[in-house]
Amino acid sequence: MEAEQEEEASAAMLWSIQEALERQTLQIGASACGATAVVDVLKALGLDVAPEEADRCVQTRLRRNESPLPDYLLSRSEAGATHAQLIQGALEASYGKAIGRFFHLHPRRRFRLVHWLAHWIRKGAVPVATMNMQLAVPEGEEVPDAWHHQLIFGVAPNSIFIPNPLDVVSEDEVHQRLCSQSVMLVRREDVLQRLMPDCSLSGLSENPSDPRWQELDVEGQVRNMILEEELEEDQPKMTHITIPAAYSSGITLFALRDTELGQELLKAPEVPLL
Structure with a gap:
């Protein structure tokens, strides 16, 4: 009975895997994982926006690959978007209908990630993870050269479902990437x-x-x-x-502004520190 309750507490889906295959937005441009996630966030909230409009609103920054080293490194530290740009971009692209609230997950927090996500997903919130992909790199694989924003369309016991690219990742792996210094x-x-x-x-x-x-x-x-x-x-x-990196690791939860959930999100406390 306890195992069943545990499984129920840590399972929730915005989309089925089949729906995610049909509805996910694939990377819309260089360094534009944040804008890509915003397109899917708004889709999940019942709001359609063109990828180009989402990218314009998020104000994706690009790497300056042709610059001398100091300027190139500065561009690398801020290429793409921060969670604040995602929140502002979703707000602007939805004409004020969608709001976001970021929850810092570094330093480590006292919570079970899948339980916490399932709680909010069941209420109708749409999570986006801002992760340092250079952590928890599987043995033998090359270290990625960027952070990543990804929608989370569902969770199950010890598993997290993400699009762009579509994948099922272990809770531990995602948690490590969500708890990173900004480097x-x-x-x-x-x-x-x-x-x-x-x-x-x-x-x-x-x-x-x-x-x-x-x-x-x-x-x-x-x-x-x-x-x-x-x-x-x-x-x-x-x-x-x-x-240094411009990004902070954590989860942004999105909801419609004029709903009880939207107001609850804005008032929710930070996840307690470990």
């Missing part, structure tokens, strides 16, 4: 190929609007990488540098 790994080759002879690295640690560039000593990391190239020793080399 990003940038691949060695992406750093070295943008090093120009006249490129000044001092700006990497002199960002007055974000002291984390200095705290992470991004300039020092890059210089170490250069030194490794110059020494050409047969030793393991840095595979990535770590830079």
Whole structure:
């Protein structure tokens, strides 16, 4: 009996898997996973919006791939969108009908993820996960080079259902990605190929609007990488540098503004810390 209650408490679906196959929106453009999620959020709330309009409202930022290293790294730290852009984008694209509320999940929280999600999904809320995909990477797979926003269209015991791409992921794996510091790994080759002879690295640690560039000593990391190239020793080399990321890991819950659920969401407390 207890097992049945546990299963019931952690199962809820916005769409069936078949419906998700038919209704999901596939990535609408470069770095546009956030705007893609907003299209599906509004769809799940009964509101249709063109992908181009969602992207315009979310104001997706792009990587500046042709820039010198300092500007390229700055663009990497903010490419795509933050949860705040998703909330604003959904509000604007729906003409004020859809609201969102973000719940921070870093540092770790005292809760069962699937139970918490099932509780809100059953009420009609639509969750979007903002995850650091560079965590919980399956053994043997390459470390992804970005964070990701994904709609969650359902949960079951220890399982979370997501589109774009359609997948069923373990609760533990998703939870690890949802509990991340706001940092990003940038691949060695992406750093070295943008090093120009006249490129000044001092700006990497002199960002007055974000002291984390200095705290992470991004300039020092890059210089170490250069030194490794110059020494050409047969030793393991840095595979990535770590830079600040504009994103926060957690869940944004969306609902229609003029409903009891919408008002309940706005008043809901943060998930308690562990």
